[in-house]
Amino acid sequence: MGNTAIEVRGIGKQYRLGAAGGDRQYSYKSLRDLLAEIPRTLFRRHQAQAPRTFWALKDVCFDVVEGEVVGLIGRNGAGKSTFLKVLSRVTDPTEGRILLRGRVGSLLEVGTGFHPELTGRENIALNGAILGMRRAEIARQFDAIVAFAEVEKFIDMPVKHYSSGMYLRLAFAVAAHLEPEILLVDEVLAVGDAAFQKKCLGKMADVSQQGRTIVFVSHNMTALRSLCTRAVWLNEGKVMEDGPVATVVDHYLQRNATANLESRWDDPATAPGDHRARLHLVRVNVKNADADRVTRETPVEIEFQYWNFVPGAVLDVSMFLYTLEEVCVFNIASPYSPKPAGLIRETVHIPANFLNAGSHYVRLFLIQHSATVIVRHSHAVSFEVEEGERADGWYGRWIGAVRPDLQWTCEFL
Amino acid sequence: MTWAILQPLFTMLIFTIFFGRLAKMPSDGIPYSLFALTALTPWTFFANGLTTSSNSLVSNANLITKVYFPRLAIPIAAVFSGAIDFLLTFALLMMYVLYMGFWPTWKILWLPGFVLLAVVTSLGVGLWLSALNVEYRDVRYTVPFLTQVWLFSTPIAYPSSMMHEPWRTVYGLNPMVGVVEGFRWAILGSGRPPGGMFFVSCMAAAALLTTGAFYFRRMEKGFADIV
Secondary structure, eight states, rough: OOOOEEEOOOOOOOOEEOOOTSSSSOBBBOOOHHHHHHHHHSSSOOOOOOOOEEEEEEEEEEEEEEEEEEEEETTTTSHHHHHHHHHTSSOSEEEEEEEEEEEEEEEESSSTTTTSSSBHHHHHHHHHHHTTTOOOHHHHHHHHHHHHHTGGGGSSBBGGSSSSSHHHHHHHHHHHHHHEEEEESSOOOOOOOOOHHHHHHHHHHHHHHOOOOEEEOOHHHHHHHOOOEEEEETTEEEEEEEEEHHHHHHHHHHHHOOOOOOOOOHHHTTTSBBBBBBEEEEEEEEEOEEEEEEETTTTEEEEEEEEEEEEEEEEEEEEEEEESOOOEEEEOOOEEEESSSEEEEEEEOOOOSSSSSEEEEEEEEETTTTTTEEEEEEEEEEEEEEEEOOOOOOOOOOOBBBBBOOOOOOOOO | OHHHHHHHHHHHHHIIIIIIIIIIOOOOSOOOHHHHHHHHHHHHHHHHHHHHHHHHHHHTTHHHHTTOOOHHHHHHHHHHHTTTHHHHHHHHHHHEEEEEEEOGGGGGGGGHHHHHHHHHHHHHHHHHHHHHHHHTTHHHHHHHHHHHHHHHTSTSOOOOGSSSTTTHHHHHTSSSHHHHHHHHHHHHHOOSSHHHHHHHHHHHHHHHHHHHHHHHHHHTTTHHHHH
């Protein structure tokens, strides 16, 4: 530890928008137009029309220490992939400079350079060579690659006959067995089934334990949290935040979550629903002296109000609590019973010390006769559960969808 | 494999029928079919190399935008991928030469030099066109036209002895003139030994390669962004 592996100093990357010639509709320049321009420019002074440009990256600076695993996060179009392209020298930055110490391996796309007509065996050699492996290295790793990709039976078959899963597994396996000092990985972990993804993440963890430097892009916050030590949050081409992974990811999720404690519709004619029932209000009631902050120690009530237009209709609210990572924490329905016509309030009480810290949001169905969905709302309210006081010595993030206080017993036998 | 042989063979056949028989084109006292095939062997290699390399960057766009490696490798590989085909055609040519009763002399030792000249020319033009093709996509439509014009401005169907000094030397500005004349001289012993015209051809090829490489290197940085 200690040596910087990657030094990034004031990187900027500018792209032109649309055609260079301003009003021209062509998506690419043509030699024909260029030749036609020549006589015109001889007689007329050439007017330099400034092309419209935008900066995909601007003033990006940071250092990565040898052996560090850095996650890049950001919304779509934040410049993550451009940044990896600049780092891997695929494209040159418009300004700034980069210093890389060590052999760089990059995996910007799974299956780059696979040739459909060649067999799996031949493609391993070809792909390995393209990604920068030496012949001896490929030969040495060959069995490991095949075993990792689980394609032993099909290795002498042209890859065009592979299933898409086999294809991706083989491509990832080749890249995973690269042994560069610096590994750059774009969003490619989302391949294969759950078991294979787990294997990929395990492989990444192995690689980082061998002291190699990894920079990778992912939208899988759980993977980031478990693999990275540090995260860099890019927003509109600039570094928003750079720090420990848990902090940066939380801030990123919060920023994109925007807590919304209440949704209401006041007009019974246009509110979501139909002639049978309409939704009036969904609200998070925080039972906390400290106003709207929800901590783990705060009991939370989620209140639903709706108009029932059919006397005696059997209605119930089915509520789903989700985390921002799209994990369903629980699904619970109000008891169904015949409801009189009029405004009805149903409230669910979530006890203190039950939810885990993180962002949560509520989906709901208003259901008639436990069969017909009258109202469906996929993002009614959202709230953030903050970490409360901690008595234990653990400052990392507790994992799991919930974190209930359960009874322990301890006996000295 | 067979295509590599059939392409120059059929061209030879057509040239022999139309230029040799019908137009009674002179061929420096060599049987016309042999005269044409000797020229077509390096020409096919050159023309294929030029065509493949000029399209090579665009057809490998997915590699260029995803992986870093020296971009020069792409057009170079495209030119050299024709080497096997060339060797096959060359073997066929030598069989035909022996069959027609020509016995190669020490002059054949010059042959690698002429092959090198063809490689340099092909690569020089390939570098120019491949880099241009990235920026101006209509370049590819000019390639078949260019090869056709080039074919007829090279002494393949006719001998360069139809030209006289000083035009002969000027003619050497087309490097393929040097290659084709060189092949005929080295294998069949016809025409003149390499002289002023050959020198001019070498200079022209070197200039093509240097400027091509220079232009390529200059454009290289932007390939991934515009390809």
